[in-house]
Amino acid sequence: MSTISTTMTEPSQWELQANHPSERVPLVLGDNDFTTVTDTVTELALRRTPPMWYVAMAISLSLLSVLLVTITYLLVTGVGVWGNNNTVSWGFPIVNFVFWVGIGHAGTLISAILFLLRQNWRTGINRFAEAMTIFAVVCAGLFPGIHVGRIWYAYWLAPYPNELAMWPQARSPLLWDVFAVSTYATVSLLFWYMGMIPDLATLRDRSTTRIKQLAYGVFALGWNGSNRHWLRFEKAYLLLAALATPLVLSVHSVVSFDFATSQVPGWHTTIFPPYFVAGAVFGGFAMVLVLSIPAREWFGLKDLITHRHIENMAKVMLGTGMIVAYAYSVEFFTAWYSQHHYEQFVFMNRPLGPYWWAFWLMVFCNVIAPQALWSTWVRKRVWIIFAIAILVNVGMWFERFVIVVTSLHRDYLPSSWAMFSPTWVDLFMLLGSFGLFFTLFLLFCRFLPMVAMAEVKTVMPQAHGDHPPTRFDYQPSPDTPEELRRGHWFT
Amino acid sequence: MNDRFYFPRWANYLFPAALIVTIGVLTYLPLVLTLGLSPTTRAVGYQPTQPIPFSHAVHAGKLGMDCRYCHTTVETAAFAAIPPTQTCLNCHAAIKSESPQLQWMRTSYEEGTPVSWVKVHDLPDFVYFNHSAHVNKGVACQTCHGQINEMEEVRQDQPLSMAWCLECHRAPADYLRPREQVTSMSWDALASTGKNQAALGTELAAQYHVQSQQFMTSCTTCHR
Numbered sequence: 107m108s109t110i111s112t113t114m115t116e117p118s119q120w121e122l123q124a125n126h127p128s129e130r131v132p133l134v135l136g137d138n139d140f141t142t143v144t145d146t147v148t149e150l151a152l153r154r155t156p157p158m159w160y161v162a163m164a165i166s167l168s169l170l171s172v173l174l175v176t177i178t179y180l181l182v183t184g185v186g187v188w189g190n191n192n193t194v195s196w197g198f199p200i201v202n203f204v205f206w207v208g209i210g211h212a213g214t215l216i217s218a219i220l221f222l223l224r225q226n227w228r229t230g231i232n233r234f235a236e237a238m239t240i241f242a243v244v245c246a247g248l249f250p251g252i253h254v255g256r257i258w259y260a261y262w263l264a265p266y267p268n269e270l271a272m273w274p275q276a277r278s279p280l281l282w283d284v285f286a287v288s289t290y291a292t293v294s295l296l297f298w299y300m301g302m303i304p305d306l307a308t309l310r311d312r313s314t315t316r317i318k319q320l321a322y323g324v325f326a327l328g329w330n331g332s333n334r335h336w337l338r339f340e341k342a343y344l345l346l347a348a349l350a351t352p353l354v355l356s357v358h359s360v361v362s363f364d365f366a367t368s369q370v371p372g373w374h375t376t377i378f379p380p381y382f383v384a385g386a387v388f389g390g391f392a393m394v395l396v397l398s399i400p401a402r403e404w405f406g407l408k409d410l411i412t413h414r415h416i417e418n419m420a421k422v423m424l425g426t427g428m429i430v431a432y433a434y435s436v437e438f439f440t441a442w443y444s445q446h447h448y449e450q451f452v453f454m455n456r457p458l459g460p461y462w463w464a465f466w467l468m469v470f471c472n473v474i475a476p477q478a479l480w481s482t483w484v485r486k487r488v489w490i491i492f493a494i495a496i497l498v499n500v501g502m503w504f505e506r507f508v509i510v511v512t513s514l515h516r517d518y519l520p521s522s523w524a525m526f527s528p529t530w531v532d533l534f535m536l537l538g539s540f541g542l543f544f545t546l547f548l549l550f551c552r553f554l555p556m557v558a559m560a561e562v563k564t565v566m567p568q569a570h571g572d573h574p575p576t577r578f579d580y581q582p583s584p585d586t587p588e589e590l591r592r593g594h595w596f597t
Numbered sequence: 598m599n600d601r602f603y604f605p606r607w608a609n610y611l612f613p614a615a616l617i618v619t620i621g622v623l624t625y626l627p628l629v630l631t632l633g634l635s636p637t638t639r640a641v642g643y644q645p646t647q648p649i650p651f652s653h654a655v656h657a658g659k660l661g662m663d664c665r666y667c668h669t670t671v672e673t674a675a676f677a678a679i680p681p682t683q684t685c686l687n688c689h690a691a692i693k694s695e696s697p698q699l700q701w702m703r704t705s706y707e708e709g710t711p712v713s714w715v716k717v718h719d720l721p722d723f724v725y726f727n728h729s730a731h732v733n734k735g736v737a738c739q740t741c742h743g744q745i746n747e748m749e750e751v752r753q754d755q756p757l758s759m760a761w762c763l764e765c766h767r768a769p770a771d772y773l774r775p776r777e778q779v780t781s782m783s784w785d786a787l788a789s790t791g792k793n794q795a796a797l798g799t800e801l802a803a804q805y806h807v808q809s810q811q812f813m814t815s816c817t818t819c820h821r
Contacts, residue, residue: 269639271760328604 133227133565136409140563143410147305147557148312150405155552158404163548169541176534177252185255187531193524194514198532199253200364201506202539204382206246207287207361208502211354211383212390213239214294217301218350221343227418229561230411233305234401235394236298237554241546242393243291245539250283279363286360293353297346303329304339305555358386365509372452372513375440381433388426388472389502391419395495397547399488401556410557413488420479420491423498427476430505434473452513460525461512464504471501636756644752645715649701651750657782658746664738664780675727679714682706717751718742725821734805735773736765739782746782766813770798773807 134143180187190197213235220228251260263274263284274281306322307329313319329335362382365373395416402411441453456465475497478484485491516523550556563569632638656662665671667680682705689699705712720726731741738745743754755761765772771794778784786794801807812818 269634269756269758269760271763323604 131412131414132567133230133412133414134410134562135412138409138566139568140566143557143562143566144308144312144559146406146410147555147559148309150551150556151309151553152312152314152318159548159552163545166541166544166548169538170545171538171541172534173538173541176531176538179531180252180535181257185253187529189526189528189532191524191526193522194511194526196253196510196514197526198528198536199249201503201510202536203246203249203253204361204506204510205389205503206242206249206539206543207358208382208386208389208506209393209499210239210242210246210290210294210390211358211386212394213237213242214290214297214350214354215387215390216394217297218347218354221347222351225418226565227415229558229565230415231394231398231419232561233298233302233554233556233558234398234411235390236294236301237547237550238390238393238397239294240291240298241543241550242390243287243294244546245543247287247291248539248542250280250287279360279367282360282363286357290353290357293346293350297343297350300339300342300346301558301561302555303327304331304560305558307331308559309555355383358383365513370513370517371446371448372456372509372517375437377433377436377440381430384426384429384433385502385505388423388430389499391423391426392495392498392502395419395423395491396499399492399495401551405551405556407557410562413486416488416491417485420485420494423495424476424479427472427479427498431473434469448518451516455516456508456512459512459516461508461515464508465512468501468504468508471497472505475501639756639758640753641756642752643717644750645717647715647750648713653745653751654747654749664745671728672732673729675725675729677728682712717753718757720757724819726819732779733776734769734807735776735779735801736769737772737774737779737781737784739784740765740772744782762819763814766818767810769807769813770795770802773798773801773805775801776805 136142138146188197188199216228216235217232217239220232251257254260262272263281265273303326307326310319310322310326313322359379359382362378366375366378368374398411398419399416402408438453441449444450456462475494478490478494484494511526515526636642656667657664667684668677669680671677682702685699685702686706689696689702693699701712704710732738741755743752745751774784774786774797775790778789786792786797790797792800807813
């Protein structure tokens with residue numbers, strides 16, 4: 107086996123795997139030991155702000171201001187500024203809401219479900235994914251908040267004793283949404299923050315200025331990495347992971363109930379809960395790829411977020427994409443099999459009606475494009491995966507658009523048929539929500555540990571030196587004192 | 598600064614500070630809740646200054662006038678009328694007709710301008726309240742408006758909140774009295790009929806065909 111060096115290019119990793127099918131490509135590449143991992147990650151948070159960050163932030167903030175301006179305009183003028191009409195009363199706001207909630211799900215999948223399944227490759231990307239979850243949920247939570255006509259009464263959704271002796275209707279899935287999304291946001295935030303505490307303590311100890319030391323010190327809550335701390339940390343982490351897993355599945359199921367519990371043909375389907383969850387994971391993983399591929403490039407994280415990570419994510423994306431494709435075909439089969447006039451019409455209207463282009467765009471992006479990922483040749487090429495991931499994000503947005511709009515615009519009564527076309531407010535709000543997302547994400551990239559250092563260290567061979575080395579483990583080759591110190595494990 | 602971080606000595610004061618903040622929050626929340634739920638917050642005791650200091654204590658109390666003499670429509674209409682200037686003149690054309698205190702009345706009559714009374718019991722317009730429905734089913738003036746015969750100037754006696762309305766709509770028997778006694782300001786169930794309120798109220802509810810609780814608490818009863 108040849109030595110893996112920091113300069114190793116991606117194809118040689120592939121050769122390595124090809125030559126030794128019984129061995130896995132290591133999760134941390136290069137000449138890394140605990141110190142260098144810490145160096146790499148803390149440097150990103152503690153260095154001087156790079157100029158490009160300001161450029162990126164300026165773009166994000168201008169998009170965010172577009173969002174704020176459109177929301178102000180909406181509040182002052184009313185919800186009629188959107189393209190929604192009496193027939194299609196759920197337009198972009200709900201499409202965007204489901205889109206963003208879906209994006210958020212991959213984060214929890216990576217941090218919780220892959221944790222329960224002992225998938226060590228999650229350690230490189232979970233901090234990213236969790237940050238993405240939080241910020242996507244923020245964007246998602248915004249839309250149900252503003253799509254109500256009287257935003258200032260939104261607190262009536264909370265069950266609190268009041269002078270009206272009135273309570274919210276617990277049979278509405280829109281109320282379940284309130285509970286699902288708020289619980290999801292809270293648990294995700296806790297999970298993210300708790301997992302970050304040891305890393306914040308590292309940043310505190312590495313801080314170069316008093317202000318940074320105090321800021322990280324306050325948020326590290328006095329973590330000193332004692333045995334007792336770690337014991338409780340890991341127990342709590344496991345419990346939170348076990349709690350977050352059913353939460354992921356239920357939250358997006360609840361979101362799907364918004365449609366599935368209605369009687370609208372095209373919405374009233376029992377397949378929606380698992381189908382939406384699969385779609386969420388599909389779109390969410392696509393988003394993680396869209397974020398982590400440039401990030402590993404720009405921030406020099408290629409040794410920590412390796413090609414193996416990217417490839418695994420692409421495989422999950424392909425897998426969930428196939429579930430989504432299966433769900434599409436089941437919907438069509440059921441429509442045909444039902445012998446139900448309205449149901450059959452809806453599924454004729456989707457590919458052949460006035461929104462045929464949205465449907466076929468969705469099919470192309472979600473079903474056809476990901477098929478390329480079956481090929482090893484494609485999976486070796488990160489930027490092709492990146493392009494497919496972007497297509498999937500577009501496709502998943504259009505999936506929600508197709509479900510919401512094409513089901514509503516032509517249903518039972520032909521006299522109520524209508525067309526939906528978005529206004530500039532609709533479009534700018536969608537654009538602006540990306541501004542909100544990327545503003546938060548850039549702040550995260552600038553100030554917080556982007557990779558879970560403490561967790562990555564546990565999957566490095568150095569952390570498993572307490573048993574005799576095996577063929578799969580490491581062979582110390584103390585040729586030079588420097589190599590001995592750095593731990594020249596892969597020989 | 599790679600040396601190990603230790604919390605500085607002053608950080609020891611953070612704990613008592615955090616404790617104080619926690620206690621502050623724990624007292625603040627109940628305080629806000631108490632104030633928020635207090636009847637005063639919900640306009641009980643609201644007593645605006647009227648353009649004319651009309652005294653219910655004199656007319657309804659001392660002179661013992663029946664409520665319906667002035668508020669004529671209370672048994673037949675949804676709205677209990679505020680008497681026009683003409684009603685005042687019925688008596689005051691002869692009684693104290695030259696009194697300087699009644700100059701407003703003469704001006705209003707001569708110029709044909711109504712008096713701009715300030716509404717004390719002001720329900721929002723999305724509430725449909727019907728006076729006649731209540732008076733005819735044995736709900737007394739006193740129950741909702743308080744001891745009007747003792748008020749120099751009218752003030753709000755009850756919160757008029759939805760929860761307060763529903764309290765009675767869910768258990769009307771606790772408040773009903775015989776129809777003939779609705780304008781009385783001193784009626785008492787036990788003293789007048791020898792029955793306690795619950796027994797009498799149940800009887801009256803049946804007699805007056807008071808609607809079911811389901812009907813009376815459905816939205817369209819009040820929000821039309």
